[in-house]
Amino acid sequence: MSAARVGVVTFPGTLDDQDAARAVRHAGGEAVPLWHADPDLKGVDAVFLPGGFSYGDYLRCGAISRFAPLMGELIPAAKAGLPVLGTCNGFQILCEAHLLPGALMRNAGLHYVCRDQGIRVESNTTPWTSDFTEGQEIVLPIKHGEGRYVADEATLSALEAGDQVVFRYTGGNPNGSLNDIAGIRNEAGNIVGLMPHPEHAVEDLTGAPSTDGRGFFSSILKSWVNA
Amino acid sequence: MSLDTVKRAEDTPDEPQPYAALGMKIDEYERVRAILGRRPTGSELAIYSVMWSEHCSYKSSKVHLRQFATKAPKSEALLVGMGENAGVVDIGDGWAATFKIESHNHPSYVEPHQGAATGVGGIVRDIMSMGARPIAVMDALRFGAADAPDTRRVLPGVVEGISHYGNCLGLPNIGGEVVFDPCYIGNPLVNALCVGLLRKDQIKLAVAPGPGNKVVLFGALTGPDGIGGASVLASATFEDESQAKRPSVQVGDPFMEKLLIECCLELYQADIVVGIQDLGAAGVSCATTELAAKGTGGMDVRLDLVPLRDPSLRPEEILMSESQERMMAIVTPDNIDAFMAICAKWDIPSTVIGEVTDGGRLVMTWHGETIVDIPPGTAVDEGPVYERPFHEPAGQVALNGDDPNLLGRSSDLRATLLELLGSPNLASKEWVTSQYDRYVRGNTVLAQPADAGVLRISEVMPGAEETTRGIALATDGNGRYARLDPYAGAQLALSEAYRNVAVTGSTPLAVTNCLNFGSPEDPEVMWQFSEAVRGLADACKILGVPVTGGNVSFYNQTGSTPIHPTPVVGVLGVIDNVATRVRTGFTGDGDKVILLGDTDEEFGGSEWAHVTHGHLGGLPPQAKLESERDLALVLTEAASRGLLTGSHDLSDGGLAIALAEACLAQGIGCTVSLTGDDAFVDLFSESSARALVTVRPESFDAFAELCATHEVPCYGLGATGGTTLTIENVLEVPITELRETHTATLPGIFG
Numbered sequence: 001m002s003a004a005r006v007g008v009v010t011f012p013g014t015l016d017d018q019d020a021a022r023a024v025r026h027a028g029g030e031a032v033p034l035w036h037a038d039p040d041l042k043g044v045d046a047v048f049l050p051g052g053f054s055y056g057d058y059l060r061c062g063a064i065s066r067f068a069p070l071m072g073e074l075i076p077a078a079k080a081g082l083p084v085l086g087t088c089n090g091f092q093i094l095c096e097a098h099l100l101p102g103a104l105m106r107n108a109g110l111h112y113v114c115r116d117q118g119i120r121v122e123s124n125t126t127p128w129t130s131d132f133t134e135g136q137e138i139v140l141p142i143k144h145g146e147g148r149y150v151a152d153e154a155t156l157s158a159l160e161a162g163d164q165v166v167f168r169y170t171g172g173n174p175n176g177s178l179n180d181i182a183g184i185r186n187e188a189g190n191i192v193g194l195m196p197h198p199e200h201a202v203e204d205l206t207g208a209p210s211t212d213g214r215g216f217f218s219s220i221l222k223s224w225v226n227a
Numbered sequence: 228m229s230l231d232t233v234k235r236a237e238d239t240p241d242e243p244q245p246y247a248a249l250g251m252k253i254d255e256y257e258r259v260r261a262i263l264g265r266r267p268t269g270s271e272l273a274i275y276s277v278m279w280s281e282h283c284s285y286k287s288s289k290v291h292l293r294q295f296a297t298k299a300p301k302s303e304a305l306l307v308g309m310g311e312n313a314g315v316v317d318i319g320d321g322w323a324a325t326f327k328i329e330s331h332n333h334p335s336y337v338e339p340h341q342g343a344a345t346g347v348g349g350i351v352r353d354i355m356s357m358g359a360r361p362i363a364v365m366d367a368l369r370f371g372a373a374d375a376p377d378t379r380r381v382l383p384g385v386v387e388g389i390s391h392y393g394n395c396l397g398l399p400n401i402g403g404e405v406v407f408d409p410c411y412i413g414n415p416l417v418n419a420l421c422v423g424l425l426r427k428d429q430i431k432l433a434v435a436p437g438p439g440n441k442v443v444l445f446g447a448l449t450g451p452d453g454i455g456g457a458s459v460l461a462s463a464t465f466e467d468e469s470q471a472k473r474p475s476v477q478v479g480d481p482f483m484e485k486l487l488i489e490c491c492l493e494l495y496q497a498d499i500v501v502g503i504q505d506l507g508a509a510g511v512s513c514a515t516t517e518l519a520a521k522g523t524g525g526m527d528v529r530l531d532l533v534p535l536r537d538p539s540l541r542p543e544e545i546l547m548s549e550s551q552e553r554m555m556a557i558v559t560p561d562n563i564d565a566f567m568a569i570c571a572k573w574d575i576p577s578t579v580i581g582e583v584t585d586g587g588r589l590v591m592t593w594h595g596e597t598i599v600d601i602p603p604g605t606a607v608d609e610g611p612v613y614e615r616p617f618h619e620p621a622g623q624v625a626l627n628g629d630d631p632n633l634l635g636r637s638s639d640l641r642a643t644l645l646e647l648l649g650s651p652n653l654a655s656k657e658w659v660t661s662q663y664d665r666y667v668r669g670n671t672v673l674a675q676p677a678d679a680g681v682l683r684i685s686e687v688m689p690g691a692e693e694t695t696r697g698i699a700l701a702t703d704g705n706g707r708y709a710r711l712d713p714y715a716g717a718q719l720a721l722s723e724a725y726r727n728v729a730v731t732g733s734t735p736l737a738v739t740n741c742l743n744f745g746s747p748e749d750p751e752v753m754w755q756f757s758e759a760v761r762g763l764a765d766a767c768k769i770l771g772v773p774v775t776g777g778n779v780s781f782y783n784q785t786g787s788t789p790i791h792p793t794p795v796v797g798v799l800g801v802i803d804n805v806a807t808r809v810r811t812g813f814t815g816d817g818d819k820v821i822l823l824g825d826t827d828e829e830f831g832g833s834e835w836a837h838v839t840h841g842h843l844g845g846l847p848p849q850a851k852l853e854s855e856r857d858l859a860l861v862l863t864e865a866a867s868r869g870l871l872t873g874s875h876d877l878s879d880g881g882l883a884i885a886l887a888e889a890c891l892a893q894g895i896g897c898t899v900s901l902t903g904d905d906a907f908v909d910l911f912s913e914s915s916a917r918a919l920v921t922v923r924p925e926s927f928d929a930f931a932e933l934c935a936t937h938e939v940p941c942y943g944l945g946a947t948g949g950t951t952l953t954i955e956n957v958l959e960v961p962i963t964e965l966r967e968t969h970t971a972t973l974p975g976i977f978g
Contacts, residue, residue, distance in 0.1 A: 012485075012574060013486070015397030015668075019669035053394070053397075055482065056481065056485075057482075111661075111662050112662045112663075113662070114664050200669060205672055206670055206671055206683055207671065
C-alpha cells in the first residue's frame with residue numbers, strides 16, 4: 001500500500017510549507033506540493049494549509065488567498081469531506097473562505113507573539129486529532145500577530161454546543177481569543193483550523209521543546225488507512 | 228528644468244552645481260571635473276556624490292580597514308573575502324555559508340519602524356546576491372536609557388520593524404543583543420545580521436562580463452524613496468534637521484522581498500544568471516557602476532526604461548532612489564526569456580534596461596539623449612581616501628585612572644545579584660524576542676536566549692550533499708569597554724562572540740563586524756576607530772578567524788558628543804554533528820557544575836559599576852586571546868565527545884549572572900561554593916575567557932583531563948538540582964524569585 005498523500009499548499013508569501021511537508025514525511029506520508037495558481041488538487045487524500053503571510057497579509061489576512069485558483073477546487077472538495085487542516089495563516093484563509101465560522105483579529109496585546117504555548121485538546125473526533133485523548137494537555141508554538149478568535153454570540157454558542165472547539169489555550173490566553181479558543185472544526189469535523197503550529201513541534205533537535213505536533217500527522221495518516 | 232545632457236554640460240562649463248548640498252567637498256567635485264574633463268551632468272554628479280559618500284566609499288576608514296586583509300590569518304575556509312557583497316566561508320560537505328552585519332542606525336532614529344525594517348531587507352538582499360538562500364537573521368541593538376521617554380518611542384518601533392519585516396520574510400530570528408546606555412539616546416544602533424547557505428559551486432559575484440549580455444532590473448518599482456539617503460542621511464549628523472529629512476527614509480515591502488528571494492533561488496537553480504547585485508544604498512548608481520567596473524567596464528543603460536512608481540521622477544532621482552526590494556542581474560540574450568518566465572511566475576516585475584559593452588564606459592541615455600558618460604571604475608574604486616588625523620582623547624588618562632576598585636561594595640550580595648539581574652541590560656529580553664519568529668523553516672536548533680543561535684543546515688537546498696553539520700552565530704559588543712580602551716574593547720567583543728559560538732560546541736570560523744563610531748572628522752573619534760580596528764585585526768590573527776566583511780557607521784553623535792565607540796562583532800562557527808550541540812544552562816539534576824578560566828579583580832566598565840554606581844572608569848578586563856582559544860578547544864572537543872550536558876558563557880555581570888541565567892534556562896537550580904577568597908570578586912568580576920559547563924559525574928575525570936591537556940583552569944563548584952540558586956555561605960534565591968526579577972523589568976517599562 002502506498003503512503004497517504006497530503007497536499008501542502010504554497011501561496012505567494014506562504015512560509016511554513018517546507019516545515020509542513022517535512023512533518024508529513026516524518027510521519028510516513030507523502031507530501032504533495034500544491035501551487036496556488038494551479039487549480040489541481042492532484043488527487044491528494046488530505047490538504048495542509050500552512051502558515052505565513054500570504055499576499056503580504058494585504059487587505060486582511062487570508063482575504064486574497066481565498067480567491068486563488070486552487071481554492072476554487074479546494075472549497076468544494078472540503079465541503080464534500082476532504083480532510084483539511086489550516087494552521088495560522090491557513091486558519092485565517094479557512095475562515096475567509098467560510099469553510100470555518102468566525103474570524104481572526106489583531107492580538108489583544110497588539111504585538112506579534114512567538115512562544116511555546118500550553119494547549120488543551122478538547123475534541124479527538126476529527127481526522128487530525130484522533131491520536132490525542134480528550135482533555136490532553138500539549139505544548140505547541142504559536143507565532144502570530146492576528147490570532148484573536150472572534151465570532152458572534154450565536155456562532156460561539158453553536159461551536160461550544162456542537163463540540164466544535166477543538167483546542168483551547170491553557171496557562172494564559174496569548175491573544176484575547178474568545179473562550180480561549182485556539183482552534184475549531186466545521187460541523188462535519190473534516191476541516192480543522194488552529195493558530196498554533198504542530199509542524200514546528202515534531203523533532204527533538206529543532207523547533208519548540210515539544211514533539212506534541214506529531215499527533216496531528218499520525219492522526220491523519222491513520223484516518224486515511226481506516227477510511 | 229531642462230535635461231542636463233552631456234552636450235549641455237560641455238556647453239555650460241561654468242554652471243554652478245549643488246555639490247555641497249549633496250555632501251561633496253570642493254576638492255572632490257574638482258576631482259570629478261578632472262576625471263571627466265568637463266563639469267559633470269546632474270546625473271553624473273548624483274552618481275559620484277553617492278558613490279563617494281562615506282557610506283559607500285569608506286573614504287575615512289579604508290586606510291585602517293586594510294589591516295583586516297594584511298593581518299588576516301591563513302584560513303582554508305575562506306572562499307570569498309572582503310570587498311564583495313558578503314564573505315563566503317567553506318563549512319564542509321560541499322556547503323558554504325555567507326554572512327554579514329550592517330548598520331541602519333540613522334534611519335532607525337528618524338523612523339524606527341521603517342528604518343529597522345529596511346535594515347533587515349538590505350542585509351538579506353546582500354546575502355541573496357551571493358547566490359545564497361538567506362536562512363536566519365539576528366540583530367544587535369543599542370538604545371538610550373531604558374526608562375528615557377525617547378527610548379519608549381524608538382525601541383518599540385525598531386522591534387516592530389524587525390519583527391514585521393523578518394517574520395513576513397520567513398527568516399528565523401535566532402539571537403542578537405539589546406543594550407541600553409544613555410550615550411545612545413540620540414543615536415540608537417540597529418545592526419542587522421543575515422546568514423545564508425549555498426553550494427560551494429554556486430557562488431555568484433557582482434560582475435558584468437560579456438559584451439551583448441543584458442542588464443535586467445527586477446523587483447519593486449522605483450519611487451522617490453530615500454533619495455539622497457546614502458550620502459545625506461547615512462553619512463551626515465542630523466542634529467536638528469531630522470524633521471526636514473524625514474521623507475528620506477525608505478519604506479519596505481517584505482512581501483515583495485519574500486517573492487524576490489524565491490524568484491532569485493529559482494533563477495540560481497536554473498543557472499541563468501551571469502552576475503547579480505542588490506540595489507541598496509545609492510540604488511541604480513551603485514549597481515550599474517559596480518557591475519560594470521568589475522566586468523568588461525562598459526555598459527549602456529536606457530534610464531527611461533526603469534519602471535517607476537512615480538512617473539514624475541527625474542533621471543537624477545532615479546539614480547539616487549533607494550527604493551527597496553530591487554535587484555539587478557546580467558543575463559545572456561538566449562536566457563532572457565527563461566529569466567522573464569521565472570520572474571512572471573513569482574509576479575516580479577522585470578525589465579531589460581541595458582546591455583554590457585566593451586567600450587569601457589558607463590553610458591546612460593534618457594529618451595535618446597546622453598546624460599551619463601563616465602569610466603565606471605572612477606566612481607567605484609577611485610573615490611577619495613582620507614588619512615584623517617587622530618589622537619588620544621583629552622581625559623582618556625583621567626578616565627583610565629578612575630579606579631573602579633575604590634567604589635563601595637555592598638555586603639549584601641543577594642541584593643546585589645537581584646539588582647543586577649533586574650537591571651535593563653541583564654533582564655530578560657523576552658519582551659523583544661517574543662516578537663520574532665524563531666521557528667520558521669524548521670531548522671532552528673538553538674535561538675535566544677541561548678549564547679549563540681544554531682541552525683541545522685541539511686534540507687535547505689536541493690542538490691547538495693546530505694550533511695549532519697550545523698552552523699552557529701553570535702554577535703557581541705561592549706561600548707563601555709571600548710570607551711575605556713578601544714583596542715581591548717574590540718578584542719573583548721570578538722572574544723565574547725567567539726566564546727559564545729564555542730560554548731555551543733561549534734568551532735569559530737570567521738568574523739563580520741559593524742563598527743559604530745562618532746564623526747571621523749573628530750580626531751578623538753578617529754583615534755578610537757583606529758585603535759578598535761587595530762585591536763580587532765590583531766585579535767583575529769591570534770584566534771585564527773578572518774574578517775570576511777562588514778560595515779562602518781560613522782557620525783553616530785549628537786552635537787559634538789559621540790556615542791561610546793561600539794564595535795559589534797559577529798562570529799560564525801561550524802559544528803560537525805549538530806546533534807551534539809550543547810544546550811544553554813542547567814539541563815538536568817545531579818550534574819557537576821564547573822567553572823572554566825581564572826577570575827581576577829576586574830570591574831572597569833562592568834555591569835556592576837554601571838548599575839550600582841553609574842560609574843565608567845579604569846580599564847576593561849584584560850583580553851586573553853590565547854586563553855580564549857584554549858577554552859574553545861576544550862569546549863568543542865568536549866561537546867563532540869558528548870561530555871557536556873550544558874554550558875553558558877560568563878560575561879556581563881560575571882559568575883553571579885551566569886549562574887542565575889543557567890538556573891533560569893530550564894528552571895533547574897544548583898548548590899555551589901565559591902573557590903576564591905573574595906566572594907564579591909568571584910561573583911561579579913567580568914574577567915574574560917571564562918565559561919560555565921555541566922557534566923555528568925561519571926564524565927568529570929575525562930573532562931578534567933581534557934582541561935589539563937589544554938591548560939584550561941577547571942574548578943568544580945558544586946552540583947545542579949533543586950529549586951534554588953544556592954551559593955553556600957553567601958546567598959540563596961528561589962528560582963521563582965530569580966524569574967520574577969528577571970522578567971518584570973522590560974514589560975514594566977514598555978508595557
